[in-house]
Amino acid sequence: MARRGLPLLRHILRDSAAAASAPPLLKALASAESRRSVTYMPRPGDGTPRAVTLIPGDGIGPLVTGAVRQVMEAMHAPVYFETYEVHGDMDTVPPEVIQSIRKNKVCLKGGLATPVGGGVSSLNVQLRKELDLYASLVHCFNLPGLPTRHQNVDIVVIRENTEGEYSGLEHEVVPGVVESLKVMTKFCSERIAKYAFEYAYLNNRKKVTAVHKANIMKLADGLFLESCREVATKYPGIKYNEIIVDNCCMQLVSKPEQFDVMVTPNLYGNLVANTAAGIAGGTGVMPGGNVGQDHAVFEQGASAGNVGNQKMVEKKKANPVALLLSSAMMLRHLQFPSFADRLETAVKLVILEGEYRTKDLGGDSTTQEVVDAVIAALD
Amino acid sequence: MALCRLLQRNSINQISNRVLPCCSQYFSTAASPSETIRATLFPGDGIGPEISESVKQVFSAAGVPIEWEEHFVGDKVDPRTESFLTWESLESVRRNGVGLKGPMATPIGKGHRSLNLTLRKELGLYANVRPCTSLSGYKTRYDDVNLVTIRENTEGEYSGLEHQVVRGVVESLKIITRQASLRVAEYAFHYAKTNGRQRVSAIHKANIMRKTDGLFLKCCREVAEKYPEITYEEVIIDNCCMMLVKNPTLFDVLVMPNLYGDIISDLSAGLIGGLGLTPSCNIGEGGIALAEAVHGSAPDIAGKNLANPTALLLSSVMMLRHLKLNDKADQIQNAILSTIAEGKHRTVDLGGNSSKTDFTKAVCDHL
Numbered sequence: 001m002a003r004r005g006l007p008l009l010r011h012i013l014r015d016s017a018a019a020a021s022a023p024p025l026l027k028a029l030a031s032a033e034s035r036r037s038v039t040y041m042p043r044p045g046d047g048t049p050r051a052v053t054l055i056p057g058d059g060i061g062p063l064v065t066g067a068v069r070q071v072m073e074a075m076h077a078p079v080y081f082e083t084y085e086v087h088g089d090m091d092t093v094p095p096e097v098i099q100s101i102r103k104n105k106v107c108l109k110g111g112l113a114t115p116v117g118g119g120v121s122s123l124n125v126q127l128r129k130e131l132d133l134y135a136s137l138v139h140c141f142n143l144p145g146l147p148t149r150h151q152n153v154d155i156v157v158i159r160e161n162t163e164g165e166y167s168g169l170e171h172e173v174v175p176g177v178v179e180s181l182k183v184m185t186k187f188c189s190e191r192i193a194k195y196a197f198e199y200a201y202l203n204n205r206k207k208v209t210a211v212h213k214a215n216i217m218k219l220a221d222g223l224f225l226e227s228c229r230e231v232a233t234k235y236p237g238i239k240y241n242e243i244i245v246d247n248c249c250m251q252l253v254s255k256p257e258q259f260d261v262m263v264t265p266n267l268y269g270n271l272v273a274n275t276a277a278g279i280a281g282g283t284g285v286m287p288g289g290n291v292g293q294d295h296a297v298f299e300q301g302a303s304a305g306n307v308g309n310q311k312m313v314e315k316k317k318a319n320p321v322a323l324l325l326s327s328a329m330m331l332r333h334l335q336f337p338s339f340a341d342r343l344e345t346a347v348k349l350v351i352l353e354g355e356y357r358t359k360d361l362g363g364d365s366t367t368q369e370v371v372d373a374v375i376a377a378l379d
Numbered sequence: 380m381a382l383c384r385l386l387q388r389n390s391i392n393q394i395s396n397r398v399l400p401c402c403s404q405y406f407s408t409a410a411s412p413s414e415t416i417r418a419t420l421f422p423g424d425g426i427g428p429e430i431s432e433s434v435k436q437v438f439s440a441a442g443v444p445i446e447w448e449e450h451f452v453g454d455k456v457d458p459r460t461e462s463f464l465t466w467e468s469l470e471s472v473r474r475n476g477v478g479l480k481g482p483m484a485t486p487i488g489k490g491h492r493s494l495n496l497t498l499r500k501e502l503g504l505y506a507n508v509r510p511c512t513s514l515s516g517y518k519t520r521y522d523d524v525n526l527v528t529i530r531e532n533t534e535g536e537y538s539g540l541e542h543q544v545v546r547g548v549v550e551s552l553k554i555i556t557r558q559a560s561l562r563v564a565e566y567a568f569h570y571a572k573t574n575g576r577q578r579v580s581a582i583h584k585a586n587i588m589r590k591t592d593g594l595f596l597k598c599c600r601e602v603a604e605k606y607p608e609i610t611y612e613e614v615i616i617d618n619c620c621m622m623l624v625k626n627p628t629l630f631d632v633l634v635m636p637n638l639y640g641d642i643i644s645d646l647s648a649g650l651i652g653g654l655g656l657t658p659s660c661n662i663g664e665g666g667i668a669l670a671e672a673v674h675g676s677a678p679d680i681a682g683k684n685l686a687n688p689t690a691l692l693l694s695s696v697m698m699l700r701h702l703k704l705n706d707k708a709d710q711i712q713n714a715i716l717s718t719i720a721e722g723k724h725r726t727v728d729l730g731g732n733s734s735k736t737d738f739t740k741a742v743c744d745h746l
Contacts (some may be wrong), residue, residue, distance in 0.1 A: 302617070
């Protein structure tokens with residue numbers, strides 16, 4: 001994504017007045033490459049506005065989804081939102097929301113808070129199981145201009161989203177002894193492996209790494225690895241290797257450039273995605289989504305802290321970048337590539353310039369200031 | 380319970396945990412500096428024997444009153460222990476109460492248990508403690524890491540209970556018990572108190588795994604009430620991972636169940652420079668401590684005098700602290716840290732070209 005956005009970025013910088021006052025590096029970039037020449041030829045009628053379900057969610061959710069709405073309007077994107085209120089303390093996701101997503105096939109969502117320790121099961125997990133969104137994708141990459149400890153990070157973590165440790169099957173055997181079942185099936189492992197390799201193939205990725213702990217959980221993770229190996233043989237052009245999850249985390253903090261696409265079962269995927277997001281800039285900027293056979297739900301990539309805390313909500317200082325980049329992914333999914341490119345370029349330009357950054361990126365702006373900057377940067 | 384407190388105060392060494400299983404919760408044996416203490420040493424394989432030599436050298440240069448009892452991994456399976464470790468070796472650790480273990484290569488094959496599993500089960504090693512501190516002089520991307528990970532080592536996701544339900548469907552059981560969670564939480568708070576740590580964070584995923592991690596959290600909360608001077612907080616694992624890679628100074632002592640502990644302790648080791656520099660200590664029932672080097676046996680550099688003994692040296696320092704020989708421990712630790720900080724004698728893996736003997740000599744000189 002970063003590679004495709006740069007030519008447009010340079011084009012904008014060359015034409016706009018800001019190029020005159022831009023630092024020498026930006027000027028060099030601007031003059032380097034020419035305008036994008038490949039065009040997207042739509043079928044007649046592709047430009048009809050598409051309906052997208054919007055779930056603002058809890059905490060900072062309404063703030064960041066509001067940001068997306070504003071930017072979409074400013075771009076005149078052929079997308080209109082059907083908003084539904086869902087909150088983390090509800091028992092189940094209301095059926096009309098599910099129906100709407102089934103009709104529209106695409107949804108954009110803010111975070112839903114999950115109560116810790118008891119009571120209702122997580123609504124995020126419920127939504128994924130109900131719609132069978134079996135693949136969760138997080139794209140972690142260095143944003144140009146954002147200083148991080150690690151460079152050359154460009155990792156996509158594809159995580160199995162429906163079974164594994166999150167099956168929710170727990171019971172108390174006798175008082176003081178609790179069991180939790182981790183269920184792994186060949187069916188789910190195979191389809192997530194297929195999705196990972198297909199993603200790599202369609203996005204010109206060179207390597208897929210399977211993350212596991214099969215030296216200890218021989219049958220469960222062994223089944224997962226078997227499925228990955230089988231699918232790997234069907235894609236001889238893509239390199240495949242396996243790594244144990246604890247070694248993987250260690251390598252992520254020391255040599256992240258060795259990873260490309262990673263496919264993992266449910267729990268490890270959560271940890272690896274959040275670690276990769278952390279090294280690349282934080283969960284405030286990483287886009288992601290959940291996809292199934294028939295539906296796709298886009299949300300902030302890594303899940304840690306995606307409802308934010310109370311102070312962030314009150315001061316309106318949540319970071320909208322993650323959801324904006326996820327909505328760009330959504331636009332590409334809906335086959336509006338030029339809008340997606342414009343949005344991504346504008347967001348990256350705002351981060352590159354560095355004037356409007358929220359607190360988690362080291363700045364002090366409010367959400368609205370960042371949104372205004374993005375809208376101003378749109379071409 | 381009053382009896383337990385009596386025992387804890389007196390720290391009587393001879394009560395075996397078979398007689399009073401619920402009271403074997405005293406955590407370290409105070410050693411008087413005049414008498415020599417016997418400690419079991421497992422040199423291990425590969426570079427193990429060389430780095431064990433370094434430890435012995437440094438200890439004798441520092442005048443530590445420890446007498447080593449060396450045991451080697453056999454080449455035949457001992458039927459009493461079902462592994463290559465003999466019954467005598469295990470008895471030796473039980474008797475002495477402390478041990479130091481070098482890297483052991485896992486023999487492949489069936490009919491025996493893995494060496495680590497044998498040690499864990501036979502000695503009842505329930506907590507794995509790994510202090511991760513940035514070494515000044517070895518620059519990584521993180522400069523100010525100073526945390527300790529304490530991992531429950533007996534149950535959780537690694538219970539090894541799996542079965543195939545029908546073809547293509549596998550179930551794996553994660554077990555959490557009140558007893559094990561209380562035990563590791565007690566040790567974590569005790570460690571925090573005796574080592575001057577301010578905060579203990581329990582790492583969990585109780586929003587999804589409500590009953591299992593919920594039980595773990597409940598036990599941690601119970602123990603936290605007994606230590607009001609230590610701040611207690613709970614952090615969800617994905618948040619923890621993210622915070623660790625962004626800002627490791629946010630954490631002090633981390634206590635977690637088995638799987639999360641495995642991942643987080645390796646992640647923290649990665650932050651300071653890898654397993655070749657990280658000390659580790661396993662705490663068992665009855666106050667047994669088995670310090671170990673968690674890196675591999677590196678057969679390719681075995682015998683070439685290139686190995687880095689830092690991990691085993693720092694682990695032996697942990698062992699000394701367990702024995703409450705704190706001034707000797709501080710002395711040796713400062714010597715190691717200043718040798719690395721100085722940068723003149725660095726082994727190959729840290730980017731220098733000193734041999735192991737040079738490095739060891741430099742540490743002895745710094746004492």
